[in-house]
Amino acid sequence: MKADTIITNIGTLISLAGNDKPRCGKEMESISPVHDAALAIKDGLILALGSSTDILNRFSCTDILDAKGGTVLPGFVDCHTHPIFVHTREDEFALRIAGKSYVEIAQAGGGIRSTIASTRDASEELLFQLAAQRIKKMISQGTTTLEAKSGYGLDTKSELKQLRVIKRLSEELPIDIIPTFMGAHEYPVEYKTDHERYLEILCEEMIPAVAEQGIAEFCDIFTEAHVYSIEESRRILQCAKDHGLKLKMHADEIEPIGGAELAAELGCVSADHLGTTGDQGIAALQRAGVIPVLLPATLFSLRAKSYARALPMIQQGLPVAIATDYNPGSCNCDSMPFTMTLACLQMGMSPAAALNAATINAAHAISRGAVLGTLEAGKQADLCIWDIPSLNFIPYHFGSSHLCRVIKKGKCIYSAG
Amino acid sequence: MKADTIITNIGTLISLAGNDKPRCGKEMESISPVHDAALAIKDGLILALGSSTDILNRFSCTDILDAKGGTVLPGFVDCHTHPIFVHTREDEFALRIAGKSYVEIAQAGGGIRSTIASTRDASEELLFQLAAQRIKKMISQGTTTLEAKSGYGLDTKSELKQLRVIKRLSEELPIDIIPTFMGAHEYPVEYKTDHERYLEILCEEMIPAVAEQGIAEFCDIFTEAHVYSIEESRRILQCAKDHGLKLKMHADEIEPIGGAELAAELGCVSADHLGTTGDQGIAALQRAGVIPVLLPATLFSLRAKSYARALPMIQQGLPVAIATDYNPGSCNCDSMPFTMTLACLQMGMSPAAALNAATINAAHAISRGAVLGTLEAGKQADLCIWDIPSLNFIPYHFGSSHLCRVIKKGKCIYSAG
Numbered sequence: 001m002k003a004d005t006i007i008t009n010i011g012t013l014i015s016l017a018g019n020d021k022p023r024c025g026k027e028m029e030s031i032s033p034v035h036d037a038a039l040a041i042k043d044g045l046i047l048a049l050g051s052s053t054d055i056l057n058r059f060s061c062t063d064i065l066d067a068k069g070g071t072v073l074p075g076f077v078d079c080h081t082h083p084i085f086v087h088t089r090e091d092e093f094a095l096r097i098a099g100k101s102y103v104e105i106a107q108a109g110g111g112i113r114s115t116i117a118s119t120r121d122a123s124e125e126l127l128f129q130l131a132a133q134r135i136k137k138m139i140s141q142g143t144t145t146l147e148a149k150s151g152y153g154l155d156t157k158s159e160l161k162q163l164r165v166i167k168r169l170s171e172e173l174p175i176d177i178i179p180t181f182m183g184a185h186e187y188p189v190e191y192k193t194d195h196e197r198y199l200e201i202l203c204e205e206m207i208p209a210v211a212e213q214g215i216a217e218f219c220d221i222f223t224e225a226h227v228y229s230i231e232e233s234r235r236i237l238q239c240a241k242d243h244g245l246k247l248k249m250h251a252d253e254i255e256p257i258g259g260a261e262l263a264a265e266l267g268c269v270s271a272d273h274l275g276t277t278g279d280q281g282i283a284a285l286q287r288a289g290v291i292p293v294l295l296p297a298t299l300f301s302l303r304a305k306s307y308a309r310a311l312p313m314i315q316q317g318l319p320v321a322i323a324t325d326y327n328p329g330s331c332n333c334d335s336m337p338f339t340m341t342l343a344c345l346q347m348g349m350s351p352a353a354a355l356n357a358a359t360i361n362a363a364h365a366i367s368r369g370a371v372l373g374t375l376e377a378g379k380q381a382d383l384c385i386w387d388i389p390s391l392n393f394i395p396y397h398f399g400s401s402h403l404c405r406v407i408k409k410g411k412c413i414y415s416a417g
Numbered sequence: 418m419k420a421d422t423i424i425t426n427i428g429t430l431i432s433l434a435g436n437d438k439p440r441c442g443k444e445m446e447s448i449s450p451v452h453d454a455a456l457a458i459k460d461g462l463i464l465a466l467g468s469s470t471d472i473l474n475r476f477s478c479t480d481i482l483d484a485k486g487g488t489v490l491p492g493f494v495d496c497h498t499h500p501i502f503v504h505t506r507e508d509e510f511a512l513r514i515a516g517k518s519y520v521e522i523a524q525a526g527g528g529i530r531s532t533i534a535s536t537r538d539a540s541e542e543l544l545f546q547l548a549a550q551r552i553k554k555m556i557s558q559g560t561t562t563l564e565a566k567s568g569y570g571l572d573t574k575s576e577l578k579q580l581r582v583i584k585r586l587s588e589e590l591p592i593d594i595i596p597t598f599m600g601a602h603e604y605p606v607e608y609k610t611d612h613e614r615y616l617e618i619l620c621e622e623m624i625p626a627v628a629e630q631g632i633a634e635f636c637d638i639f640t641e642a643h644v645y646s647i648e649e650s651r652r653i654l655q656c657a658k659d660h661g662l663k664l665k666m667h668a669d670e671i672e673p674i675g676g677a678e679l680a681a682e683l684g685c686v687s688a689d690h691l692g693t694t695g696d697q698g699i700a701a702l703q704r705a706g707v708i709p710v711l712l713p714a715t716l717f718s719l720r721a722k723s724y725a726r727a728l729p730m731i732q733q734g735l736p737v738a739i740a741t742d743y744n745p746g747s748c749n750c751d752s753m754p755f756t757m758t759l760a761c762l763q764m765g766m767s768p769a770a771a772l773n774a775a776t777i778n779a780a781h782a783i784s785r786g787a788v789l790g791t792l793e794a795g796k797q798a799d800l801c802i803w804d805i806p807s808l809n810f811i812p813y814h815f816g817s818s819h820l821c822r823v824i825k826k827g828k829c830i831y832s833a834g
Contacts (some may be wrong), residue, residue, distance in 0.1 A: 087806075088806060088810065088813070088814070089813075090806065090807060090809035090810040090813035090814070091807065091809055093761070093768075093809055093812065093813035094761075094767060094768050094809045094813075097761050097762070097765060097766070097767060097768075098767060137816070137817035138817070140817055141816055141817055297815075300762065301762065301815075303762055303763075324816070332813050332814045332815070333814075333815050333816045334814075334816040334817050335815065335816025335817060338815060338816050344510070344511075344514050345514070345717065345718065345720050346720075348514060349514070350511060350514060350515060351510075351511050351514075389504075389505060389507065390507060390508070392507035392508055392510055392511045393505065393507040395510065396505070396506075396507035396510035396511075396749050397505070397507070397749045397750075397751075398714075398718075398749070398750050398752065398755060399554070399558055399741070399750045399751040399752025399755050400554035400555070400557055400558055400751050400752060
């Protein structure tokens with residue numbers, strides 16, 4: 001049988017192959033490395049995995065890629081990012097370190113409103129070029145699938161503009177990019193004192209337009225005491241659900257106001273952040289099958305004293321996922337390997353659990369668990385070749401990269417050095 | 418006048434030019450960026466800095482390097498590393514996360530003793546090749562000067578072997594590598610119950626041999642309750658001083674047993690770690706002019722709850738330096754930019770203070786403050802060209818690298834992409 005590409009001489013293959021479900025509890029500790037392996041690819045999909053001898057016997061192929069004894073892992077799925085904006089906000093980082101408050105930073109022209117202002121003003125071309133550069137950096141860290149949110153427009157025209165940029169990125173860049181509408185990321189300054197009017201615009205204008213154009217797969221919202229209340233969130237998300245969008249939530253990041261419980265009630269695909277979610281919220285997510293997406297780089301970058309309770313979540317049977325939360329304000333981290341380091345050091349997750357969280361569980365958080373996130377026959381050939389002695393090296397080492405190649409749908413899209 | 422190389426089109430130049438002394442207090446907040454700059458180089462040294470027009474008028478040169486509007490900073494000085502060993506210890510990282518104790522890890526074949534055993538067994542060639550790979554990764558993160566310690570041999574033959582490897586690295590790699598003898602890194606297993614005998618070997622055999630061969634510039638020691646006591650440390654360091662070696666100490670990392678005070682008493686060039694040093698220790702270092710070298714990546718990697726007191730040190734007039742502490746056990750971080758991120762997020766240092774700490778103050782910590790660490794006429798042309806909007810971006814962003822080129826003594830030794 002003919003293959004398009006065969007990857008041979010894989011020193012260690014960690015396929016995470018298993019059933020189609022999100023990984024929970026002890027399943028997250030399982031990585032079952034296989035040594036001296038090979039992998040055959042056709043039409044961007046994995047045909048078969050096996051020993052080098054077996055694969056070379058079964059398949060004919062002119063394109064042989066030598067992994068040189070490296071370690072092959074599934075490509076990372078970064079399932080929560082905000083990459084569509086103009087300027088980075090490094091000066092706010094310095095102000096935060098100097099002890100300036102959120103209000104002082106906003107008064108100095110910073111904060112999310114500054115991002116919204118410049119994103120509204122920007123051309124689609126500029127937004128595309130800047131985001132493309134950022135996503136290429138993510139690819140160089142091993143990301144092969146990305147979720148990207150709008151949410152820096154906060155008016156119909158600007159939100160649709162951001163979503164068109166995401167659509168173009170998904171067409172022109174070599175990785176899968178899943179679009180999420182997040183018009184409820186904040187209240188825009190013009191409706192700061194008239195929330196009801198902005199809720200009407202969201203529900204009667206923006207969500208219908210997004211749904212009609214088929215330009216987003218998910219709807220996300222920032223549910224938090226000072227932003228969208230539980231009642232407001234229920235109204236917006238129900239509307240999005242009625243329009244056929246799948247749901248995500250920024251829930252319980254700063255205060256546990258019942259975000260996790262609402263995510264469970266509405267059947268969100270994922271509930272994200274969860275920095276303050278307690279036992280009741282965890283139980284609700286578990287019963288409803290909501291994927292918890294934890295974002296430790298944000299809490300690290302905000303100098304948090306405590307992190308999301310990853311271990312109790314895993315013990316309670318939740319299929320924890322992790323993501324970077326790449327954005328210009330609270331977290332300018334574009335690295336899934338470093339997010340694994342933080343998952344281990346700050347949340348106590350094992351390297352194996354962190355890898356499951358960064359691949360297959362993250363794939364489930366964007367409804368892609370059946371087609372990517374593990375390496376098995378029939379799934380997309382999305383993988384990374386690493387020069388590392390074992391999986392543990394990825395969270396253990398930080399700083400320089402030991403990633404050699406990134407393969408997306410069977411094609412090499414990044415090669416180091 | 419002729420120059421060997423001119424670097425033009427520097428968008429922002431942060432030279433840190435100033436007096437020859439370590440930077441203290443408010444001086445550490447000063448970076449004075451200059452826009453549209455250029456820099457002339459001859460024989461590896463900086464001839465002049467100025468505007469592009471001025472430099473191109475004053476100097477003739479055929480080798481023009483276009484910085485393409487990038488930001489130029491002094492190269493990093495990583496003034497505390499342990500890169501000479503065989504195997505990395507990523508499995509211990511996983512065991513630590515799983516809650517295993519130091520003793521359990523040692524019983525599982527881990528800990529510093531496993532590094533000592535394999536380093537003793539290794540050929541000089543193997544140690545050289547492995548360290549060279551590691552140091553090339555450090556260069557790719559912007560390090561242009563490195564201090565490297567022995568200390569995984571703990572017998573005369575193996576310590577001298579490590580120091581010969583460091584000498585060969587300094588000859589064959591394109592950066593400055595400063596050698597430090599650290600025979601007192603731990604007690605070797607064969608003298609675990611006979612400290613006196615090992616102290617005799619250190620003072621009567623190892624230090625005299627190291628001094629006679631001129632193969633180390635500094636002597637360092639791990640002064641800590643469970644390793645070398647204050648009395649033992651004084652004896653070893655005094656002996657090293659008598660043999661003409663300059664002094665460093667691993668002081669007060671875990672318990673404040675008076676390490677900082679001893680460093681002050683003996684006139685150490687630097688006292689390193691200082692995770693638990695109190696007001697008295699800080700005052701002693703200040704009076705004696707000892708450079709405090711803080712190693713936040715180690716505490717991060719060890720999941721510490723508290724860090725060295727950088728801000729009180731800076732307020733008390735101490736010229737704080739930072740370094741990676743790259744080693745196979747407690748800290749496998751090879752990145753000075755990420756060490757700056759930690760200096761800001763975990764110790765509250767400003768980006769400007771972190772840059773001064775990572776360059777000019779680190780240069781003083783290895784007695785090189787007069788020849789490198791800032792960019793000014795007469796100093797070595799050791800610099801990095803970055804694609805960043807401002808200095809604040811370096812600690813703000815983490816994950817992928819925005820370093821374009823590394824220049825050592827006027828020659829490009831690393832180029833991204």
